[in-house]
Amino acid sequence: MxxxxxxxxxxxxxxxxxxxxxxxxxxxxxxxxxxxxxxxxxxxxxxxxxxxxxxxxxxxxxxxxxxxxxxxxxxxxxxxxxxxxxxxxxxxxxxxxxxxxxxxxxxxxxxxxxxxxxxxxxxxxxxxxxxxxRGKRERYRNKDNPAVALIEKVIGHKQQNRKESFSFYQYNKYEKIEFDLSNISEKFRNRRSLKKFDFVFNYLDTSQVTGKVNLPIYLKESVSNVFYSHNPERKKEFVEGEKMTGLGNYVDNNGIKVYLETLYQDVNVYDNNISLLAQQFLGPTAPLAPQFYKYVIIDSTTLNGTRCVNLGFSPRNKTDLLFQGTMAIALDSSYAIRKVIMGFSKDINVNFVTDMRLAQEYNFVQDQGLMLTKDELAIEFNLLKKENGMGLFGQRSVSYRNYVVNQPIDPKRFSGLSNDVSKDALTHDDSFWAQARHEPLSSKEQGIYAMVDSVRKVPLFQKFMNTALFLLEGYKSVGPFEIGPVSTFYSFNPVEGFRLRLGGRTTTTFSDRMAFETYGAYGFRDKRFKYFAAATFSLTDHNTYTYPIKHIQVSVQNELKIPGQELQFVQEDNFLLSFKRGPNNRRTYNQVMQVDYLNESKSGLALNLNVKRIEQTPAGALTFDQYTPEGAITPIPNVISTELTAGLRYAPHEQFYQGKNYRVPIVNKYPIIQLRYTAGIKNLLGGQYTFQRLMAYANKRFYVTPIGYTDVTLEGGQTFGQVPFPLLTIHRANQTYAYQPESYNMMNFLEFVSDHYGAIFVDHYFNGFIFNKIPLIKKLRLREVITFKSLWGGLRPENRPGPDTNLMRLPTNETGEPVSFALGSKPYMEASVGIANIFKILRVDLVKRLTYLENPLAPQGYGVRFRMKFDF
Incomplete structure (x- = not known):
């Protein structure tokens, strides 16, 4: 502006x-x-x-x-x-x-x-x-183009024009994010289903310019102090106050806040890669930008007494993740950007967004340099991207004051987290906000808080939210207890046949500091009951689900398991996972008792201590037997181990949405690192084996703007000691038709067993970079994905079953032929090509197994896998 x-x-x-x-x-x-x-x-x-x-x-x-x-x-x-x-x-x-x-x-x-x-x-x-x-009909060239020469000057001078060029700076920041339900029609207002909510239409606001009607539904305010030091480079934002509308216990209000902050991130036009809408755009001032952008000189203007050139920029290909707009560049030898207005093409491969506009201005502060003084980001969302359809309009407005630059800052200011929130941030009264806001709220904005609070009290709204959460998350509240998840009520598998399950957990209305969870299940083929019960005790002043978690959990379980399979976000008895390819009848009955301690910190470091006793009994077609010294085979009734585990997990700046029984991570550019050490103690609680196991894991997203991003996962582990195969590493296979990113989608259950291994998973998402350049196909907004997975490992001689080791045999089929193997000198490998963003939520992969095709029942040819994922 x-x-x-x-x-x-x-x-x-x-x-x-x-x-x-x-x-x-x-x-x-x-x-x-x-x-x-x-x-x-x-x-x-x-x-x-x-x-x-x-x-x-x-x-x-x-x-x-x-x-x-x-x-x-x-x-x-x-x-x-x-x-x-x-x-x-x-x-x-x-x-x-x-x-x-x-x-x-x-x-x-x-x-x-x-x-x-x-x-x-x-x-x-x-x-x-x-x-x-040159006109649009003529070929655009960088050579001898004064507009390109000008942007190269901007690129060459941007380090000295960035705010990070100051030795120190500090300022007070007030941020406001507002969402309005847009394009409210008379037909919508007159719906019978909304009669109980007709009072909300008292808050409608009609634009004098467009004549359209909007309904404000969400408002978040925050006020903070920001400090920066160049050498050493440190930045600290201390949030003094936060205030937002919310839907109570129905949703994770903090998770919604975090997700919106991810969509509406701070934008620095000097950055090479700009994060927005959970995507990364190549910025118009990146060194590579002239290869992907077109630049034109539009005219000249004067801003605050400084002569500027208005430079227009737009993508060479309108479907790429690039911006278009204008920037005013100072002609005072600094080549600094004084003003920028930009959005992106309507042809861009971004879902649910019909438009985006960013407007920023830079002005001199204390006569020492340029700092951001105006910052407005508006985004229009529409499910079907209809120009006149009802949708959401969100605007982030940020104002800055009390700038102090190049004045030393006490190093103590930077102690603690880089983004720290005051303990009293959410509890301030109106007098604090009247002073902290840079400008008073309008009557419409003030009304948002009152309106949302009134909506939450309407019984029909409460009934609707309970029903919606039951369908989306699978839990139905009954007083202080919630029944679910519904997806596990009925399933089937070759061992249990039809399986019925019923369970649930307590809610925070029961207790903020304690949570109980239980279920019971019955298989009609094996005619056995299964059960689970857990009690969780919070060691903080908040409930057991709120981040950061610090709790102790005690649990017991008697359950049917697939060896080596530990699913993350879903239960193995989820109905949709009942459909599997190939034999699936080798399982174990596991009786587990454990005590688990978890201590998370806002720094991203989490400590986990666990004591577990597990008794595994073969089920279905699986048998436990071993060689005798004479070469005969004798059955083993079970395998019992007592394990002590210590784990560390470091995930800096990790953010997520907290659901009823899961977390949805909001992926960022920072790595996730895990280390876990397990010791098996013989004769403790009946444990039969002494061993040690070490595992390391690292995951990181690498942005390769403008051709997408790559997710890389490295994993490795080693088991020390002589143990039977159920206590070794049974590699994660996937025999469902759902694509699982960190499992082997063409590997069979129990197919490979190792006592030492290393693995790499690589997924590259092109985000439509190729498809966007193909006529007709680009209108479908499809996105390309390629993946590669490789696993190295094996068994040391002391863990290879045989008469000389007196170890349990690896699993065999009904005729005695082995179905489980140790990896040899070559790695297991599989690769896939996929098409994502089908109907905006579906990904389909064509997967090919590349090695160990000679193994019995190894998938030959190609497999098709599906994955549902919501993405912008």
């Missing part, structure tokens, strides 16, 4: 924005006030579209100016614009590089509320001072 217009005007206009409006009108209404237009007297709304006169295609980012003034805006992704004008005779000019400008004069008499004016621009070559800018 322009410095010439006060922030209060901008925010006042934002409050009148209609989230019900078509994305088109919303976006330039934001841009209109990003230019800082102030209104005086009776106003008339001028709106319309800018199109190519030859093709009728919309012209995005066209300049629409009131001649003789600084008032103006830019067309959005749909070519639409809107201006608010005072009475009088005015001349409006529309222009864009590569087109002949068009001017229109009209009389604004003050009686018309809305005037529609469309512009049809003729494509042509255009000379701008000494710069020749």
């Amino acid at each position: 322009d410095d010439n217009y006060p922030e209060s005007s901008v925010l006042r206009v934002h409050r009148s924005l209609s989230a019900a409006s078509n994305l088109t009108w919303l976006v330039y209404f934001i841009l209109l006030f990003a230019t800082g237009f102030q209104s005086f007297g009776q106003k008339t709304i001028l709106r319309g579209k800018v199109v190519n006169a030859r093709t009728n295609e919309v012209v995005e980012f066209a300049n629409v100016l009131l001649v003789g003034t600084t008032l103006g805006t830019q067309s959005d992704l749909n070519g639409a614009y809107a201006l608010e004008l005072s009475p009088g005779t005015v001349t409006i000019k529309a222009s864009f590089v590569g087109y002949a400008a068009e001017s229109r004069t009209l009389l604004i008499d003050g009686t018309q509320k809305v005037i529609t004016l469309n512009f049809r621009l003729q494509p042509q070559q255009k000379n701008l001072s000494e710069v020749t800018v």
Whole structure:
């Protein structure tokens, strides 16, 4: 936004924005006030579209100016614009590089509320001072292009223009994120199902510009102090206050806050890679940017007495994860960016987002350098990406004050976490917020808190949320107890036949410090009952589910298991996992008693201590037997081990959404590292073996902008001591038709056993980089995925079954042929190619096993696997 217009005007206009409006009108209404237009007297709304006169295609980012003034805006992704004008005779000019400008004069008499004016621009070559800018029909070149020469100057000087070039800086930051239900229609308001909620429509807000209606539904405010030191480089943000609307215990309000912060991250236009909407965009000032962006000089302007050039930038391929917009670059030898307005093409391969607009300004502080002074990010969401459909409009507004630069900061300021929240942040009263806000809330914004609180008290809403959570998360609340998960009530497998299960857990209304969970199950073929019971005691002042967790859990379980399979987010008896390929009848009955201690910290470091006694008894077609010294085979009734485990997990800056019985991680660029040591103690609680096991795990996402990102997982382990195969590492196989990222999708259950191993998993997501360049296919918004998995390992001589080792035989089939093997000199390998984003949620992989095809029942050919995943 322009410095010439006060922030209060901008925010006042934002409050009148209609989230019900078509994305088109919303976006330039934001841009209109990003230019800082102030209104005086009776106003008339001028709106319309800018199109190519030859093709009728919309012209995005066209300049629409009131001649003789600084008032103006830019067309959005749909070519639409809107201006608010005072009475009088005015001349409006529309222009864009590569087109002949068009001017229109009209009389604004003050009686018309809305005037529609469309512009049809003729494509042509255009000379701008000494710069020749080629039209759209001619081939764009970097060579001898003054616009490219200018951006290269910006790139060359950006390190000195970044705020990180200061030795020290500090400031006070006030952030506000608001979501509105947009494009509320009369038909929607009159639905019978909403009669109980008709009071919420008292909070509707109609945009004076678009005439559309919006309903505010969410507001989050935070105020913090930010400190930075260049040498050594350290940054600390201390959040003094947070306030947000919420839905009580129905959802993880902190998780929603974290997820929104991920979507609406701080944007630094000088960054090479810019994170937004859980994606990474190649920034327009990255060293590689001239290879992927087109740049054009539009015109010149003056900002705060500094002569600037308006530089336009757009993707060479509109489907790539790149931005388009304009930036004002100072011509004072600093080549600093003073103002930027940017969004992305409507053809971009991003789901559910119909438009995005970022507006930022940089001004001098304390006459020492440039700092960000205006920061507005608006995003329009629509499930089907319909231009006029009902959706969500979200805007993040950040203001900064009390800048202090190049003044030493006490090193104690940087102690603790890089992002620390005051213990009292969520408990401040209205007097704190009246002083802490940089500007008072509007009456509409104030009403959001009252409205959401009223909605939560409506019995129909409570019934709806309980039903929705039952369907989505699988739990149904009955007082202080919730029954579920529903997906496990019925399943089937070859050993149990039909399996029925019923269970549940206590809620926080039962106790904040204690939680109990239980279930009972019965198999109609094996005619055996299974059960589980656990008691969890929180060692903190919050409940057992709230991060960071510090608790002790005691549990007992009698259950049927597939050896080597430990699923993360779902239960093995989930109904959908009942469908499997190949034989699936080798299992064990496990009787487990354990005590588990977990201590998480906000730094990302977690300590886990565990004592477990496990008795494994063969089930189905699986048998436990061993060789005698004479070479005969004798059965073994069970394997009993007592294990002491210590684990460390380090996940810096980890964020997630906390569900009823799971966490959904919000992946970032930081690694996750785990170390685990297990000791088996013979004769302790009946343990039969002495052994040690060491495991290490590391996972990291690498962004390779603009061609996607790569997830890499490394894993390795070793077992010390002589033990039977149930206590060795049985590698994670997958015989379901669901694609599992860190399992071997073409490996059979129990197929490979190791006492030492190393593994690598590589998944690269192109995010449509290839498909986006193929005609017709690019309209489907599909995304390409390739994966590779490799496993090395084996068994040392002392753990290879035989008469000389007196060890348990590896599993065999009914005729005595082995079905489990040790890895040899070559690794197990499989690879896949996949198509993701089918119907926006489905991924389909074609998987090929590359080695050990000679093993019995090894899948030959290709396998098809499916995965459901919500993604932007």
